[in-house]
Amino acid sequence: GDSVTQMEGPVTLSEEAFLTINCTYTATGYPSLFWYVQYPGEGLQLLLKATKADDKGSNKGFEATYRKETTSFHLEKGSVQVSDSAVYFCALSGIQGGSEKLVFGKGTKLTVNP
Amino acid sequence: DTAVSQTPKYLVTQMGNDKSIKCEQNLGHDTMYWYKQDSKKFLKIMFSYNNKELIINETVPNRFSPKSPDKAHLNLHINSLELGDSAVYFCASSQAAHNQPQHFGDGTRLSIL
Numbered sequence: 422g423d424s425v426t427q428m429e430g431p432v433t434l435s436e437e438a439f440l441t442i443n444c445t446y447t448a449t450g451y452p453s454l455f456w457y458v459q460y461p462g463e464g465l466q467l468l469l470k471a472t473k474a475d476d477k478g479s480n481k482g483f484e485a486t487y488r489k490e491t492t493s494f495h496l497e498k499g500s501v502q503v504s505d506s507a508v509y510f511c512a513l514s515g516i517q518g519g520s521e522k523l524v525f526g527k528g529t530k531l532t533v534n535p
Numbered sequence: 536d537t538a539v540s541q542t543p544k545y546l547v548t549q550m551g552n553d554k555s556i557k558c559e560q561n562l563g564h565d566t567m568y569w570y571k572q573d574s575k576k577f578l579k580i581m582f583s584y585n586n587k588e589l590i591i592n593e594t595v596p597n598r599f600s601p602k603s604p605d606k607a608h609l610n611l612h613i614n615s616l617e618l619g620d621s622a623v624y625f626c627a628s629s630q631a632a633h634n635q636p637q638h639f640g641d642g643t644r645l646s647i648l
Contacts, residue, residue, distance in 0.1 A: 453634040464639030
């Protein structure tokens with residue numbers, strides 16, 4: 422079945438450092454890809470998405486490009502802030518058994534220190 | 536004007552009890568979901584409903600029974616609670632169209648004593 426693999430954390434960075442969180446996927450067909458963010462004590466929020474190959478999703482300084490050839494959707498940000506500390510989930514949306522559902526990676530916890 | 540709201544936020548109860556978690560969305564979405572997030576933050580879908588009809592039912596014990604009285608509500612009832620049921624349960628909703636993002640509630644932290 423469909424699956425998502427993302428780098429294990431935790432990841433600890435200093436403010437203004439460059440961030441990369443790797444995500445690769447296995448899927449039949451052409452899934453859409455998402456990054457969700459979960460701040461402490463809250464539910465998941467959509468950060469960005471890409472629906473087809475070579476699409477770039479971006480939001481709040483974060484970017485990710487849908488790479489079909491490497492089946493990847495790595496999350497990047499040029500300069501992180503303390504407020505970016507959260508758990509980040511890569512996910513794909515695929516059709517299984519005639520129904521569409523999200524399959525999540527295991528999450529990567531990011532801590533940004535001042 | 537919370538988009539997806541679930542109650543209660545915290546639920547502490549004893550093994551063997553029956554409990555319910557309620558979820559409501561005011562986004563006009565026609566699909567709703569329940570997820571379970573374990574202590575390692577791993578998130579797994581349990582159920583999804585589209586217009587009150589069960590669409591996805593993952594391998595979940597039949598002690599868990601979702602109920603959707605209308606398309607804006609999806610409640611989760613759990614019978615005979617076990618220690619392994621301790622987790623955070625998230626409700627979510629989306630439009631049924633392909634590639635639509637899901638909107639999540641803030642979660643219900645269930646602790647079994």
